[in-house]
Amino acid sequence: MDLNYSSEELAFRDEVRGWLNANLPDDLRRKVAEYEHLTRDDLLRWHRLLAKKGWIAPSWPKEWGGTDWNLVQRYIFEEECGYAGTPPLIPFGLSMCAPVLLKFGTEAQKKRFLPRIYNGDDFWCQGYSEPGSGSDLASLKTKAVRQGDHYVVNGQKIWTTLAHYADWIFCLVRTDSGAAKRQEGISFLLFDMKTPGITVRPLILMDGGHEVNEVFFDDVKVPLENLVFEEGKGWTVAKYLLGHERMNTGRIGASKRELTKLKEFATEQTKGGRPLIEDVRFRDKLSRVEIELTALEITNLRFLDQMRRTGQAPGADVSMLKIKGTEIQQALSELMMQAVGPLAQPFRPSDGGDGFDSFVAALAPRYCNMRKTTIYAGSNEIQRNIISKMTLGL
Amino acid sequence: MNFDYSEEQQLLADSIRRFIAKDYDFEARKKIVASKEGYSAEVWATFAEIGLLGIPFAAELGGFGGGAVDLMSAMEAIGEGLVVEPFLPTVGLGAQFVARGGSEAQKKAILPAVIEGKLEMAFAHTEDGARYDLAHVAAAAKKAGKVWVIDGEKRVVLGAPLADKLVVSARTSGKPADAKGISLFLVDRAAAGVSLRPYLTLDETRAADVVLKGVEVGADALIGKEGEALALIEEVVDFATALTCAESIGVMKQANDATLEYLKTRKQFGVPIGTFQVLQHRMVDMVIAAEQARSMAFLACAKVDAETNPAERKRLVSAAKVKIADACRHVSQEAIQLHGGMGMTEELKVSHAFRRLTVIAQQFGDAEHHLERFAALDRS
Numbered sequence: 014m015d016l017n018y019s020s021e022e023l024a025f026r027d028e029v030r031g032w033l034n035a036n037l038p039d040d041l042r043r044k045v046a047e048y049e050h051l052t053r054d055d056l057l058r059w060h061r062l063l064a065k066k067g068w069i070a071p072s073w074p075k076e077w078g079g080t081d082w083n084l085v086q087r088y089i090f091e092e093e094c095g096y097a098g099t100p101p102l103i104p105f106g107l108s109m110c111a112p113v114l115l116k117f118g119t120e121a122q123k124k125r126f127l128p129r130i131y132n133g134d135d136f137w138c139q140g141y142s143e144p145g146s147g148s149d150l151a152s153l154k155t156k157a158v159r160q161g162d163h164y165v166v167n168g169q170k171i172w173t174t175l176a177h178y179a180d181w182i183f184c185l186v187r188t189d190s191g192a193a194k195r196q197e198g199i200s201f202l203l204f205d206m207k208t209p210g211i212t213v214r215p216l217i218l219m220d221g222g223h224e225v226n227e228v229f230f231d232d233v234k235v236p237l238e239n240l241v242f243e244e245g246k247g248w249t250v251a252k253y254l255l256g257h258e259r260m261n262t263g264r265i266g267a268s269k270r271e272l273t274k275l276k277e278f279a280t281e282q283t284k285g286g287r288p289l290i291e292d293v294r295f296r297d298k299l300s301r302v303e304i305e306l307t308a309l310e311i312t313n314l315r316f317l318d319q320m321r322r323t324g325q326a327p328g329a330d331v332s333m334l335k336i337k338g339t340e341i342q343q344a345l346s347e348l349m350m351q352a353v354g355p356l357a358q359p360f361r362p363s364d365g366g367d368g369f370d371s372f373v374a375a376l377a378p379r380y381c382n383m384r385k386t387t388i389y390a391g392s393n394e395i396q397r398n399i400i401s402k403m404t405l406g407l
Numbered sequence: 408m409n410f411d412y413s414e415e416q417q418l419l420a421d422s423i424r425r426f427i428a429k430d431y432d433f434e435a436r437k438k439i440v441a442s443k444e445g446y447s448a449e450v451w452a453t454f455a456e457i458g459l460l461g462i463p464f465a466a467e468l469g470g471f472g473g474g475a476v477d478l479m480s481a482m483e484a485i486g487e488g489l490v491v492e493p494f495l496p497t498v499g500l501g502a503q504f505v506a507r508g509g510s511e512a513q514k515k516a517i518l519p520a521v522i523e524g525k526l527e528m529a530f531a532h533t534e535d536g537a538r539y540d541l542a543h544v545a546a547a548a549k550k551a552g553k554v555w556v557i558d559g560e561k562r563v564v565l566g567a568p569l570a571d572k573l574v575v576s577a578r579t580s581g582k583p584a585d586a587k588g589i590s591l592f593l594v595d596r597a598a599a600g601v602s603l604r605p606y607l608t609l610d611e612t613r614a615a616d617v618v619l620k621g622v623e624v625g626a627d628a629l630i631g632k633e634g635e636a637l638a639l640i641e642e643v644v645d646f647a648t649a650l651t652c653a654e655s656i657g658v659m660k661q662a663n664d665a666t667l668e669y670l671k672t673r674k675q676f677g678v679p680i681g682t683f684q685v686l687q688h689r690m691v692d693m694v695i696a697a698e699q700a701r702s703m704a705f706l707a708c709a710k711v712d713a714e715t716n717p718a719e720r721k722r723l724v725s726a727a728k729v730k731i732a733d734a735c736r737h738v739s740q741e742a743i744q745l746h747g748g749m750g751m752t753e754e755l756k757v758s759h760a761f762r763r764l765t766v767i768a769q770q771f772g773d774a775e776h777h778l779e780r781f782a783a784l785d786r787s
Binding site: 014015016017018019022085276296297299300301303304305307308309311312314315317318319322333336337394397398400401404405406407 | 408409410411412413416476479667670671681682684687688690691692694695698699700701702703705706708709723726729730778781782785
């Protein structure tokens, strides 16, 4: 038994860390550190820097630009990005649409879409959730009817992250409302967001930010060649995507960076003339989060080691990482907000903004924003259902 | 990075599990607990025979030269069986002082006998008012010519009624809470002036309060340097804490397995109660707590074996114990709740697991104590 990385793994980590430190642009580093809004250009600039280095799509097959890294290297890379505080890599193209195309797409589809995803030419979004179907995805209603050489799509998606930035969307649609099992009438389609009949309406979240949208389809014509896999087999595709290897679900690297920042920040804040970090009640909460994070990191490495040895996909273990990882992210954001006490109240300047501390004012909105983590990507209650069914057999 | 047990570690745990399945089931354990001594000499002889008692001692004395990591899988198995024999007091505490701080003569006189199962030990340290402060020692040892004379009272000395030799901490200088001035002595349990008030602990092991009145020991009874014992005490107690963390994983597994089985078989309203989502999610949280605890047991065992900086070792053992104390309470309380009324009875093993987990949560420091030590040792 050995808890430590091998010397080769440590050398790889140092290589990644060194490159990230030298190549992450200062303005992007600062924006991430100060919880500022990232524009489409910010996200794509970082994407293209990694693409140029050849590190944008580590898990893809080598012929399409993959790095041939093993599991542990991929994990190290992702955690180092989180630890360095890079802009996030938007997963919809790179780690959702691309793996689906690689597994189910035609050669023509691969050639058409994969290089553009790799190079950051197309920005993708995901059309899964609908107003009436959140955790119960198979109840979706958006309808696609075949007419000649295209489908005509009508319906609505919701919670569509960054649809306002997107060039393309991949959607689950219902192609057969009469199917015996509701999972059987679903298909997986790719739409160009410029197609007439698509309307994107912002859903502003309680932190004031614009991340998610409603997307309306009104007689949208999608060419038949944009169907992935077979008609009516969209559920198979969707399930493959859900089970696709994700080992950085715990977001250990990013939480470590937040913890370090919280300690520094809580040292600068004062209570009764002493650093806040020396306050026993605050300190206990901080220590408990740090201990949770330590435990989660070792648990994550254990699962990784197990996957490496058995070749088994992570399965229900990933649900555990998601539950604990998001609880830790939320706890850290809450402590950052609590660290400034009453000064967490200023939200947005109403006149000019001279002397307005925008970093401190970002802490409460960030706390608000992080509530999403236990809801999205399969709510933590759904994750418990998965463990209950798959691991415990209940 | 490798979280697998080695072949030797796995074989040892397997032989303990086989032994428990065959000769140490719940009924057999009940008889041992109810016996006068609360201990089985045959069980102890078996532990010696399979090599368990020699794992963390030097090969030249008949041991295996291993550490806490080598004992982890065995501790898990001991936890699953809720074993009551004094493995921790003898191998995890008493003999560790000799192995780590004793003279060559002390090692030769004691360790081979421990390894062969012929000598049992206990660590007489905790005193009234000390709580978990390891430096709080008021018992005194005074030099009188060529001998030391020890006076004091020790509380909750695990395994004392079964021990042949006690390791007794006593102050040779300074005041009760001083870091300096604590010394360790080997004392025969049967020595003149040693008296015991023996009892059964909540988790059904044997312990005693020990009174020492004018107990005389020779100069050769001193372990290590006079007045310098605190660092050794901290090291050995961290080692025992790591072993207890590993043991707790087995106890939690036992409690979780029993609870899951109960959810699948117990029917109410015509269906197994495990079909109720409110119970499913609580069961899932118990399993997650046990997994996180397992990760921390790995950390504690690895650090007590390999960490050379005592402050860092203490910080991480404390991190582990916080998580494990929390998990012990969470899992044990939920296991009883999900079993309903039956979980309250002595008749089910799960209530005995509850008692062991309740003790482990507080043994060598509860979550609050270790949270305090963790925070105080933070490097930043």
